[in-house]
Amino acid sequence: MQLPEIPLPKVELPFDIPVLLHAPVDHFAIALPVVILLLELMNLFLRKKAISGISFFLILLTMIVTVAAYFTGLVDGKEAYPALSEAAKATLSEHKTLGVYLMLGTGVLLFFKLLSMLISKGLMKILYLLILIVYVVGVFEQGKEGGELVYKYGANVEQVKTLDDKIFDLEEALEEASEKAEPVQEESAPTVPESAPATVETPSVETTSAAELPAPAESVIEPAEVQPTQTVPVPQAVEAETVETVKTKVEEEVIKVQRMPEEMVQPKIPTH
Numbered sequence: 001m002q003l004p005e006i007p008l009p010k011v012e013l014p015f016d017i018p019v020l021l022h023a024p025v026d027h028f029a030i031a032l033p034v035v036i037l038l039l040e041l042m043n044l045f046l047r048k049k050a051i052s053g054i055s056f057f058l059i060l061l062t063m064i065v066t067v068a069a070y071f072t073g074l075v076d077g078k079e080a081y082p083a084l085s086e087a088a089k090a091t092l093s094e095h096k097t098l099g100v101y102l103m104l105g106t107g108v109l110l111f112f113k114l115l116s117m118l119i120s121k122g123l124m125k126i127l128y129l130l131i132l133i134v135y136v137v138g139v140f141e142q143g144k145e146g147g148e149l150v151y152k153y154g155a156n157v158e159q160v161k162t163l164d165d166k167i168f169d170l171e172e173a174l175e176e177a178s179e180k181a182e183p184v185q186e187e188s189a190p191t192v193p194e195s196a197p198a199t200v201e202t203p204s205v206e207t208t209s210a211a212e213l214p215a216p217a218e219s220v221i222e223p224a225e226v227q228p229t230q231t232v233p234v235p236q237a238v239e240a241e242t243v244e245t246v247k248t249k250v251e252e253e254v255i256k257v258q259r260m261p262e263e264m265v266q267p268k269i270p271t272h
Contacts, residue, residue, distance in 0.1 A: 022072035029069045032062045063106040080155040088153035095145045
């Protein structure tokens with residue numbers, strides 16, 4: 001659920017915060033509330049003022065750490081924002097909003113801790129513990145979102161940023177190459193020729209089948225095989241000459257087949 005944003009006044013620090021300092025500070029901002037909760041649960045049974053005093057001191061330390069986490073997060077978020085995707089930017093915005101609530105929540109937590117120390121009634125202590133538990137749950141949710149920003153979206157990961165820069169350079173180079181290729185394609189577009197080369201279809205010649213030829217005495221001559229009709233593209237200048245040559249060759253083959261002499265049988269002469 002998206003929390004409503006709480007506008008904060010812009011504060012100019014007298015020093016520069018280095019990048020990548022947010023993660024070390026966050027470890028303390030997450031660990032300290034958990035330690036405070038454990039101490040308060042122990043003190044329900046031990047009822048020691050020393051434990052209550054230590055818890056109060058840790059809450060003050062948590063306030064300082066959350067303020068440091070907020071300002072270091074602004075620096076790291078500003079550094080990571082340009083390289084993030086739209087989903088990552090939305091997650092970063094939610095992370096920042098929840099961080100503001102947690103930073104202000106430490107003040108609320110400190111206020112109820114003081115009330116629980118001044119008013120020794122059990123109802124106030126229970127209310128303070130409930131607020132502390134809600135705060136710890138919010139801290140865990142904040143840590144989960146921070147982990148997603150780093151491990152899922154690569155926020156402030158140097159290798160991811162390097163690869164993103166390379167992809168950006170390649171996309172620019174691809175766009176430039178596409179723009180240069182468009183006029184070249186227009187110039188080299190194929191033109192339709194005015195007339196296609198003429199094609200001559202060789203006539204199919206009917207040959208006399210083997211059954212119609214006179215059979216020889218002892219052997220049957222098979223008819224010559226004629227190549228199937230083919231469509232061959234030829235120039236117009238040699239069209240007539242090619243047709244005549246093909247017809248002449250086919251006719252000569254037919255004549256050779258029809259005039260094949262029969263085998264002569266020598267008569268047997270009786271000898272004495």
